[in-house]
Amino acid sequence: MTNKKTKAFILSLIAIVILGAIGLMYAYKNKSSVENDTSTSPSTSTSNNPGSDTSQDSIESDSFFYIKGDIDLDTLKESGVPVIIAFGSKTCGPCRTLKPILFNLKKRLDGKAIIKYVSLDENIQAAYDYDIQVIPTMLLFDKDGNAFAASNEDLKNKYGIRTDGDYSKLIGAVPEQLLMELLEDMGLENE
Numbered sequence: 621m622t623n624k625k626t627k628a629f630i631l632s633l634i635a636i637v638i639l640g641a642i643g644l645m646y647a648y649k650n651k652s653s654v655e656n657d658t659s660t661s662p663s664t665s666t667s668n669n670p671g672s673d674t675s676q677d678s679i680e681s682d683s684f685f686y687i688k689g690d691i692d693l694d695t696l697k698e699s700g701v702p703v704i705i706a707f708g709s710k711t712c713g714p715c716r717t718l719k720p721i722l723f724n725l726k727k728r729l730d731g732k733a734i735i736k737y738v739s740l741d742e743n744i745q746a747a748y749d750y751d752i753q754v755i756p757t758m759l760l761f762d763k764d765g766n767a768f769a770a771s772n773e774d775l776k777n778k779y780g781i782r783t784d785g786d787y788s789k790l791i792g793a794v795p796e797q798l799l800m801e802l803l804e805d806m807g808l809e810n811e
Contacts, residue, residue: 685726687738691746696734697765702806703734704799708756709741714793715756721796725803733803751784760788763807771805 687705696703706722708715719737726735738746740755750759760768760781768788770776779802782789790802800808 703761705736705759707738707752718793758790
């Protein structure tokens with residue numbers, strides 16, 4: 621009986637090793653396509669501005685949107701408008717979906733809200749500084765510079781907003797319409 625258990629264990633172990641090897645080969649094969657695919661953002665505009673340029677080059681060259689260094693959070697919070705700081709990565713699918721949505725909102729709401737994007741590929745320290753454990757994550761501040769507190773519990777539950785000390789966090793990619801609803805509750809003045 622012990623001999624049968626040993627054989628079953630060895631066969632199970634071999635199957636696991638084979639599956640692991642197949643998974644590694646698949647990951648290695650697809651690694652180059654993920655690294656080379658820097659334009660995976662949606663090709664159609666997610667904004668009400670047809671023809672908006674949401675290419676990776678356009679987004680990453682916009683220094684008013686794309687934060688590459690330290691985040692001056694105090695200055696952003698003192699702006700008198702709602703603030704969203706999104707954290708993501710080039711290899712994160714939901715982040716690649718969210719980034720052009722945020723970029724278009726930033727262009728559309730210029731001066732009425734501050735919307736920033738931090739690539740953790742280039743600024744991993746920001747993940748530690750702001751306790752970012754999952755991406756995409758957005759930090760939310762109302763127009764008074766306080767951690768955003770939803771006006772009602774339904775709104776908070778609808779978005780899954782968590783407040784961790786000085787920050788309110790929204791985890792995951794959300795559509796533009798829902799971001800607008802959030803921004804309005806954060807104190808966005810009418811367009």
